[in-house]
Amino acid sequence: QVQLQESGPGLVKPSETLSLTCTVSGASISSSSYSWGWIRQPPGKGLEWIGNIYHSGRTYYNPSLKSRVTISTDPSKNQLSLKLSSVTAADTALYYCARYSAIDGIKFFDYWGPGTLVTVSS
């Protein structure tokens, strides 16, 4: 069974870098059939796609966040990570990691972590 679990600091100071890790079990993060994404949700608001990373290392980012975002993987630990620099209060959100299936042109996020809340505050 595929499981994802986000982890990282729940509180980050303004102007600092938010760093989160997603640990994957039941699936290989190196599989060519999938990519892995980060999605966030500010309190009481909708979902916002942050970015995806493919097994090749190729990344795709939301244009509105691209200058501040880095997504990477550590295959030895079967983990993916998110770094978001120069954070402000607007980056306070529940952050999800998710698996993106793209087999034979069929595309969707099928497994999600439970999410981790990150608050930006001094």
Place this chain on the structure above:
Amino acid sequence: AIQMTQSPSSLSASVGDRVTITCRPSQGIGDDLSWYQQKPGKAPKLLIYAASTLQSGVPSRFSGSASDTDFTLTISSLQPEDFATYYCLQDYNYLWTFGQGTTVEIK
């Protein structure tokens, strides 16, 4: 970037009602659209992919369709467990965009 206009933002309905939610992309996306259900405090759950294909295990009262301009999620007979927020997601050309969400509330 492709914008997704989802409507309505909220609706009130009764058990047994037929419910329709619509997403309109700002440009053509083929059938690269999926629908998700989110309940409070939970991660989104995949309902429909490729515009109209029901994910395994999802009740058949959920269906998706596409027209020339719009994508529609229909719940044929609303059940108590269906009260939630629904999101569309387009993933055309490696830039993903969610709709704004539709909250289905009990009338």
